[in-house]
Amino acid sequence: MNPVPASLSPALRRVGAVLGLCVCGLIAGCSTLTPDRSPVPEMVIEQATVGGMAALRRWGDERPPDAETMIARARERLLRRYEERGRPEGGLSTSMLALSGGAWDGAYSAGVLNGWTACGTRPRFAVVTGISTGALVAPFAFLGPAWDDQLRDAFTTPEVGEILVLAPVKALFGALSLGQSTPIERLVARFASQEMLDAIGAAHRDGRRLLIGTTNLDAERPVIWDIGALATSGLSDRLTLFRKIMLASAAVPGAFPPVFFDVTVDGVTYQELHVDGGVLNSIFGIPVQLDISAVREMPFPHTLHLYMLQNNKLEPDQTAVDLRLSSIFAKTASALIRSQTRGDLTRLWVSAQKHGFTYRLGFIPAGFDAEVDPGFDPVYMGRLYALGYAQALKGYPWRTTPPGLEGEDGPPEATTPCRPRES
Secondary structure: OOOOOOOHHHHHHHHHHHHHHHHHHHHOOOOOOOOOOOOOOOOHHHHOOEOEEEEEEEOOOOOOOOOOHHHHHHHHHHHHHHHHHHOOOOOOOEEEEEEEOOHHHHHHHHHHHHHHHHHHOOOOEEEEEEEEEHHHHHHHHOOEEEEHHHHHHHHHHHHHHHHEEEEEHHHHOOOOOOOOOHHHHHHHHHOOOOOHHHHHHHHHHHEEEEEEEEEEEEEOOOHHHHHHHHHHOOOOOOOHHHHHHHHOOOOOOOOEEEEEEEEOOOOEEEEEEEEEEOOOOOOOOOOOOOHHHHHHOOOOOOOEEEEEOOOOOOOOOOOHHHHHOOHHHHHHHHHHHHHOOOOOOHHHHHHHHHHOEEEEEEOOOOOOOOOOOOOHHHHHHHHHHHHHHHHHHHOEEEOOOOOOEEEEEOOEEEOOOOOOOOO
């Protein structure tokens, strides 16, 4: 979930404090809880498929292998939409949404999305990408306002306070994390339903795309899963796979156990190890390697918008570090991830400039204070949700440049006024 808050929660501070103890236990050879697996041989790692279907996923650090087909289908969909809408004089607008990691701070993007609905200007996104906690928000964002109540409940229900349950003693005997997977598995199973997967499949058949990012830890490479392709695949275990992908994208190494995926190569089954997508990318969008000129240059006016919701504060946290190992660990992790995030947002800005997208960035304001410790706490998450909702309800103040590219007059903003409600 790629946590970045200035002060990590008490639970994750304890994670850092007991890491040394766990390492000592592992060195001592206590591995009675370590599961067995057959990893993919390095020479065939590129050939591994899930369910025998290569179309379900791709590497996230290279040009998609079916790029030409993707662009051609997107163009056909736009032409069809233009005709179905009676050839509107103003042409068409296509919007994409990218959702970042941020652990418990995912409540912020949930609030923004629902407040955006109430504002009356929320687009119907053609593409939604999610990573880490953003992967948990993404299906709701993709399916639209009809799912807003469930989105709110997923990030503010009392059950969120039970997500991170530490069992550090098990790590001494080979457990793969300090936290247990059962609570978050239970929450994902509650919301990632067959009804949701079927709705994603219907949207996929209409040409829209929902993409979730994980990290293949064996290969040290990002993986992008096409959830709509999974939904329409006909695989008997597609709901189980959907839930596993969501869990894997949010599996913070050390806090939650990694997720194993059965894959096949030439009829032989192996297991891949996947963890939090935020290990390699805090957020992702249109690959810069793509040439989308065929979509951008339509025979009618066509505007492209890239919206990004970063579930973090982006300004440096300048509070003094306590002279404790856990505090040093937390502060270092916070600075490292914040730096990675700024780099990712700058790369997306470069991609937006190349592809002709407007750039719209939102993130948690530096001055936000929930007056409780950040963490998987329904009080903290509820207050953060309320902040995002209130901002969007007034017309969200989108940044049009990434941090570090501000002009002399400060960061430029673009606010879309809300539509007046009918009495």
